[in-house]
Amino acid sequence: MSRPVIITVAPTGGMLTAAQHPHLPTTPQQIAEDVARCADAGASMAALHARRPDGGATCDPRIYREINALVRARCDVVVNNSTGGGVTGDMVRRTVDGTVVDRTQRLAGADAGADTYTLDTITAYVSGPFGEVLMDTPPSFARELAAAFRAAGAKPEWEVFNPAHLVVDMAELSEFDDAPHVVNLVLNQHGTFQNALPYTPTVLRQLVELLPPRSVFSATVCGPDPLPGLRHALELGGHVRVGLEDSPFDAEGRPSTNLEQVQRIVRIVREHGGEPATHSQARAILGLAA
DSSP states (O other): OOEEEOEEEOOSOSSOOTTTOTTOOOSHHHHHHHHHHHHHHTOOEEEEOEEOTTSOEEOOHHHHHHHHHHHHHHOOOEEEEOSSOOSSGGGEEEETTEEEEOHHHHHHTTOSOOSEEEEEOOOEEEEETTEEEEEOOOHHHHHHHHHHHHHTTOEEEEEESSHHIIIIIHHHTGGGOOSSEEEEEEESOTTTBTTOOOOOHHHHHHHHHTOOTTEEEEEEEOSSOOHHHHHHHHHTTOEEEESTTTOOBOTTSOBOOHHHHHHHHHHHHHHTTEEEOOHHHHHHHHTOOO
């Protein structure tokens, strides 16, 4: 029997703009239609970022609720909302010491009825379109985010950029997350996020070895050539994420589409003896209610 593999599509992200990419969905309607096409092709989870009408990043729960409702009206994917948001629009706050990612916005994003929310415990400078922005996540705020997810009846999706997020942060916040633990290993963001790691076979193996017991992991490999890392994740028994958030252009600089990326990874999953997980299989694997 083929192993069911969860394919996540990340259609928008919090940094790329429609001016930079001809296929980027930014409005709730565009995002929902793109996710539905990807679900028909084999995606069973959608990692969603919200945008304001002017394209700026936001965690406004009203916009997230609209996106989530439009997605669910079209398909039955697992809905994941970002509480990292981005480094433009509502997400940035300028202080006397520099620009920071606004914590109030991040916390507000946990009130939109998603199945899972990204839990980023990273504290690092992020290189954005307007310079360096501090994403500041002290332990007290990480705890506040995790508690908000629990109160909303949703699971955290742990976004892991380095080993400390697995062996320290997950352990310290374990009271807020019942197994199976949903973990997204994010690689090749070292050019944007301070303290992030590039993909190498050794790095990915080490992260997998450090996963807490009863974890379900997916790999996000950013950049124009994510396939070596994604193939490796499949070989290690993991799941995979694709989309314009992570890989908007190929190695020749050509703009891709979310649907093309999902179709390609479906072929690769099958080459590795897997089969795209159905939506009900994905929910069972992640420990979510049917």
